[in-house]
Amino acid sequence: MRWSNYFLPTLKENPKDAEVVSHSLMLRSGMIKKAASGIYSILPLGWRSMKKLMNIVREELDRIGAVELIMPAIQPAELWMESGRWFKYGKELLRIKDRHERDFCFGPTHEEVITDILRDYIQSYKDLPVNLYQIQTKFRDEVRPRFGLIRQREFFMKDGYSFHSSEECLDRTYQDYYNAYRKIFERCRLEYTVVEADTGTIGGYQSHEFMVLAETGEDAIFFCPSCSYGANAEKAVSKLKEFIFDEKEKALEKVHTPQVHTVEEVSSFLGVPEEKIIKTMIYETEKAFYAVLIRGDRSINETKLKNFLDVQFLNLASEEKIERVTGGPMGFSGPLGLKGIEIFADHSIKNIKNAVVGANEKDYHYVNVNMGRDFNPSGWGDFQMVQRGDLCVNCNTPLQEYRGIEVGHIFKLGTKYSEPMKCLYIDEKGQKKPVIMGCYGLGIGRTLASAIEQSHDEKGIIWPLPLSPFSFIILSLNPEDKGVRELSDKIYQEMVQKGEEVFYDDREERAGVKFKDAELIGIPYQIIIGSKKAKENKVEIGIRKTGEKITMEVSEYYEKLKNIAL
């Protein structure tokens, strides 16, 4: 491909609305162009990289026996009503009406459509398993699209779905995808980790996230360096530092605590450590209000709480509602004397003796509160957010915290969709059963952006060879010099004939411009052809990653290049 014949608008300056490096470099290297917030055109150079990644994905999925198909982006509302997600999915689901005022949505994911396909064709256990995938445009109306291709509203996703007649069979396919994903990310030369994850709106009962490690990552993950336990912040569990309170229970006492609201304030006002304070959080859900107790130095993990309470909506109650429910203002809630509201406690408060709690009354707290004697929660659970330094539940090693970009997510769905949508099969005994499903997502654009986040320098992108839009770039430094032009043309022709993916900068630009652009777009290997060296029948090979330049005879460039590029 000749640059003069290509469409590659590079930018010298940093676009002002690009905040993260992958976004900025993709814009500058002419890979993408924004159409609207979170919505991008993929320009030729970007599309080449994207196709590279898609093909890696295809190869690895084909290898595990998954079969590619393509489903519609526009999906009828009826299917979403059947699964129950038309109402549950929320505002992220882009709903549209056709000319007959019929409801549709632009698919954020395809569980409904694929289940609808399968239920009509699956009859017997003999038809199972089925393992299908597609690479297709998704739309999620994100509240806050950001970071270029990392959080888009319209994006390419590889989504796979598998159907089984037994758990064991699902387990095998799940493992196949797990391994295939590992291979994909390894082939992309990404530094990543796999963590246990919450299943969110997709549902199901087991899931793993593939996280590319990056400081700009939106998700926090915890990882045990010793036993390699890993989980994202929503799912992570840990052992807390235990505090032993071997004191006697003292008499309950109400104390005046004017203007003392937060744990921090209570701690310093009363001179008690935060570990002896029990925080009482009032949550509002679609079912009821709940009081949730947790140790003063810990934070509530709302995802865990949501799962525990089995609710769709969960929000901290507003000031007025707290007053209505507890009788006291915000900042003074406590478990004592609460009426008409269930109290759930996190395990972290179990051993606290002579604790401090709010008195549900302005400017008052109780001290020397003891669980069992003074109050009893109606249930116990793990509601806490893991914090740095907490210990691994398996091996007691302090957990490490990283930031990551979620590039892949696999789920065991079970019968969450097959049951309501009646995707049934007949088993060996002639009984009708819902199909057992798994689903497997991989973000294409996001993976590409992650690769740039992990591999760049101040000059531009440094593509790992498997994702690079081209493997080689010929820099013809003085194309008006006949010798240079002829040699450049010759080398270009040769490489094309050998089937190499080579980009030829034949533009009438100065050398500096070509070097800068080549570095910006990050092609791993440069073939540099200039007047002086060309006269001596020599060329240079430049390596983007190291900046190294190696001079050699024209006759040996190809062999050497192939050796280096291995």
Next chain:
RNA sequence: CGGGACGUAGCGCAGCCUGGUAGCGUACCUGAAUGGGGUUCAGGUGGUCGCGAGUUCAAAUCUCGCCGUCCCGACCA
């Protein structure tokens, strides 16, 4: 959904406070020189100042509304 900021040439910005019909850099076009790291000089093209109302003799500038874009937050009792 809340808070903040921005919107002026393809891109990056100034001008706005203190109203008088637009400027810088870069890119682009022409010419010349240069020719291995965004070169230099000369000349030139390009903007209904996001949109709409209002105030005014006069609005990029002041006022109001809308639209768009980006950032931060989503939370600790």
